[in-house]
Amino acid sequence: METAVFPAETRAAFAAAYPASPAKLKHGLLEHPLLTLDALAELADALPASEIEYNPGKLPIGIRPEDVPTSDLSVTETIRTIERAGSWVALKRIEQVPAYRELLHGVLGELKDLVQERTGAMMQLEGFIFITSPGSVTPFHFDPEHNILLQVMGNKTMTLFPVEDEDLLGAEAHELFHLGKHHRNLSWRDEFSAKGQAIQIGPGEAIHVPVKAPHWVQNGDEPSVSLSVTWRSEWSYAEADARAFNHVLRRIGLRPASPDPYPAQNRAKALAWRAARKLGVAA
Ligand SMILES: [Fe+2]
Numbered sequence: 001m002e003t004a005v006f007p008a009e010t011r012a013a014f015a016a017a018y019p020a021s022p023a024k025l026k027h028g029l030l031e032h033p034l035l036t037l038d039a040l041a042e043l044a045d046a047l048p049a050s051e052i053e054y055n056p057g058k059l060p061i062g063i064r065p066e067d068v069p070t071s072d073l074s075v076t077e078t079i080r081t082i083e084r085a086g087s088w089v090a091l092k093r094i095e096q097v098p099a100y101r102e103l104l105h106g107v108l109g110e111l112k113d114l115v116q117e118r119t120g121a122m123m124q125l126e127g128f129i130f131i132t133s134p135g136s137v138t139p140f141h142f143d144p145e146h147n148i149l150l151q152v153m154g155n156k157t158m159t160l161f162p163v164e165d166e167d168l169l170g171a172e173a174h175e176l177f178h179l180g181k182h183h184r185n186l187s188w189r190d191e192f193s194a195k196g197q198a199i200q201i202g203p204g205e206a207i208h209v210p211v212k213a214p215h216w217v218q219n220g221d222e223p224s225v226s227l228s229v230t231w232r233s234e235w236s237y238a239e240a241d242a243r244a245f246n247h248v249l250r251r252i253g254l255r256p257a258s259p260d261p262y263p264a265q266n267r268a269k270a271l272a273w274r275a276a277r278k279l280g281v282a283a
Contacts, residue, residue: 005107015114017208020262022160024199025206027150035152041076046097054078054089079131082223088132095127107229120234128228138217140188145230147209151201154224158207159196161214164261168214171258175247178240186214211236238270245273
């Protein structure tokens with residue numbers, strides 16, 4: 001049998017935290033051949049351009065004349081020179097490449113039993129890889145997936161905020177996000193700092209990021225590679241649909257209560273939204 005990616009203590013920590021709380025975890029993916037910079041440059045070549053987001057870096061200081069590209073760096077050049085590129089790259093939905101699909105499914109398969117008994121079936125498994133130059137910052141935002149961020153190279157600090165705090169992420173922003181009308185980036189105010197929990201991870205460590213928990217990320221002073229393994233669940237779909245239904249109620253002048261946090265299941269509003277959508281009366 002292959003060695004497990006998550007050690008027993010991490011399974012226990014995840015079980016204690018999932019789905020509502022952040023947790024620092026450990027993983028065994030260091031030295032994995034699919035996660036070297038060279039392998040990731042090849043992955044970037046294999047993925048459709050629409051699945052790659054990157055910031056073409058400035059030319060590094062001290063580059064040899066024969067290495068000077070004619071224009072901004074390509075994504076593969078950015079990955080290979082990430083140490084000096086002053087840049088970042090996001091490779092999205094890596095499961096479109098079979099070897100990465102197998103990796104993602106293997107990692108998440110280890111947690112499937114724990115996930116299912118809390119939030120129902122594990123669905124829409126997606127993987128993302130973030131390759132970042134020293135010192136990069138990912139601004140304050142939230143994501144719609146259950147997520148574990150596994151650190152492979154370098155250090156980063158993620159500061160996470162409580163998902164139920166509507167000062168940070170208001171009910172209407174939740175609703176509009178699920179209707180495709182609100183960007184995942186959130187506006188920041190300095191007084192939010194006190195509500196954050198900073199978790200630092202280095203190679204071999206990971207963070208459980210609860211669905212939609214607002215967060216921002218500061219990279220350390222080395223290049224960083226992180227793998228994000230994500231999934232949706234019956235519970236997360238129902239919460240999203242309940243939010244969307246609330247938007248319908250708000251539009252007709254009501255002031256709907258926000259969905260209760262886990263373990264509330266939000267089934268009634270989710271079913272109402274699904275029915276409204278079928279009838280074509282939805283937002
Ligand atoms: Fe994120």
